[in-house]
Amino acid sequence: MYRYFLTRTATAVALALVLPVTSVSMTVLAPATAQAASAAEALIDNFHSGLLNTMKQASSLGYSGRFKRIEPLVKRTFALQTMMQVIVGPEWNGLSAADRGALMDTFGDWVVANYASRFNGWDGESFVTTGTTDGGRNTVVVQTEIRPQNVKLGYRVLNGKVVDVYLSGSVSQLAQWRSEFAAVLKQQGAKGLVAKLRSSENQLAK
Template sequence: MSVSFRAVGLVLTLPILTLAISPAVTHAVLPVSEDPASASIRSLDNGLTAIMKGGKAMGFAGRAAQIGPVVDQVFDIPAMTRLSVGPAWTSMTEGDKTALIMAFRRSTIAQYAGNFDGWSGEVFTIDPKVETRGSDRLVKTVLKAPKGNPTQLAYRLRQSGGSWRVIDIFYQNSISQLATRRSDFARIVSIGGAKALIAHLDQLSAKAAR
């Protein structure tokens, strides 16, 4: 399967809900060379390119081991987990919260390692215009493959611990990963609580590893 299609597996694993990412307010635009948010996404793109080029020779475990530290650096996994779970998060125990964050991390790494498993000339391009969304920043990228249509990915980043970290991803600049996950996670939690959601995330990890 073409990497350009498998690359969006992280976003499209769950039911699709479309959101606009351009609220009707004025946004500042900063050159990519001056914006640290772009540097975070460049680190991610470089990491993904490396595991694509490693491909089958690295194996799933090797790709997961290599992309794991990049995910930890670029993504705000605790915030993404909390935002994805939604209101139910406040009533969960600290133990369940910790277990969910770890399961969310495993799933994120596994899906990247599973989807980016080969390279045939794909190239990431970062839009030089970085936009602000309140206190957040939006970095747009395009994944171009030798064949097929380009895949557009926009990353919403927020400052955490002195660095810019991803809290949401938009596929084709409109489909919010956070929104799709929140919809699906709410249903799972309402049926089986935190443990059911942990099991669901672990199932996604196992599926990505096949």
């Protein structure tokens, strides 16, 4: 059975990129946005298909096998650099190229590790796309459910990549991560966050 990873407790943070889904959930999609919505749905359906196949083979693959399967899926689906920049905030522009690279690499591995660790089996679950909404700022939110548990997930897509995931329709994972990592960045800087992410990844691999 999977153990979903979008459950960390943190204070919601107002981000320039992140808008509450509830404020756009009733917006009618314009024709151009409808075309983008179709592409966004295909992106998420492909991600879910790959994830589901991995879940069905979870035991035989083991953690390392799941990590290898999920890694290319995550990198094709998520705008990891954009997400890392939003998490770090304005301080991103002041980081060295080496620190930026280390953060992006480590963050990507950590996201993959979360999926590889949490989606560690299959008990008949399915991923169902239930619709799309205008997410504002040229984004589309793909609304989905994990059934039969009825876990609602919204994927915010910008330029063909996911930039945020919403749990229960409105809780921004990106805002939670920014809040969670803010103290580490303030007290220990980029290198401290890299160390925290690596430590967390190692715990997930156990």
